[in-house]
Amino acid sequence: xxxxxxxxxxxxxxLRIPLTLAIIDGLMVRVxxxxxVIPLAAVxxxxxxxxxxxxxxxxxxxxxxxxxxxxxxxxRELFKTGTAADPHQKVVVVGSGQDRIGLVVDQxxxxxxxxxxxxxxxxxxxxxxSGATILGDGGxxxxxxxxxxxxxxxxxxxxxxxxx
Numbered sequence: 001x002x003x004x005x006x007x008x009x010x011x012x013x014x015l016r017i018p019l020t021l022a023i024i025d026g027l028m029v030r031v032x033x034x035x036x037v038i039p040l041a042a043v044x045x046x047x048x049x050x051x052x053x054x055x056x057x058x059x060x061x062x063x064x065x066x067x068x069x070x071x072x073x074x075x076r077e078l079f080k081t082g083t084a085a086d087p088h089q090k091v092v093v094v095g096s097g098q099d100r101i102g103l104v105v106d107q108x109x110x111x112x113x114x115x116x117x118x119x120x121x122x123x124x125x126x127x128x129x130s131g132a133t134i135l136g137d138g139g140x141x142x143x144x145x146x147x148x149x150x151x152x153x154x155x156x157x158x159x160x161x162x163x164x
Contacts, residue, residue, distance in 0.1 A: 026133075028112040028141065029092065029105040032081030035141040037114050037133060038103065042094040042146040049089040049104055061156075063091055063102055072102030073153050078128070094146050101153035103144070116143060 005011040026037035027046075045065075053063060062069045072091055076083070086106040093102045116131040123129075130145040 022116040024114050024116060024143075026112050026114040026143065027092065028109040029090075029103075030107040030109055031075045031079055031105050032083040034079065034081070035109065035135070035139065036075070036105075037112060037141050037143045038092055038094060039143070039146060040111060042096060044093045044095050044100060046108055047091050047093070047102075049091045051087070065093065070100060070102050071153050071156065072104055073149060073156070074104045076104065076106070094150065096147045096150035099150050099154050101150050103149065112141075114141075114143065 002014040002016070003011065025040040027040050027043050029036050029038060047063075047065065049063065061072050061074070063072055064070075070093060076085055090105050090108050091102040092105060092108070093100055112133075114133045117133060118131050119126065119129065127148045128145055129142045131143045133141050133143060135141055
């Protein structure tokens, strides 16, 4: 904010907004009690993870979508929420380059235009998140780094195939 004032001529107030402000369309999801944003550009589809599929996939973490096996990551386990899984979990299938994985979440809250706030230097080494956003209710939602999660999911799937 810049303010100049001249006696008898009035005042001039200038408000400058940084050009580095970035806004993305995101898909807001809930995992445990936390809310997270998945960049909408990376989302391919959302499907329900039935209890039968969840039990069948234990250990291997694969879901069959249109005759293709897609590895998935249970965000509840990754984030160590310590809460019980919702009975009707969802799988958000995301892609990065040619690879894709599913992210298991408790609930899909809907689309959300997100103003990206970068993480502090203290959190610079946290690769799972690319930033954060402040929500309308004053809460904070972390923005998932899809490229990192897809790479981690593909590495995990390759390790399980080699072992199994």
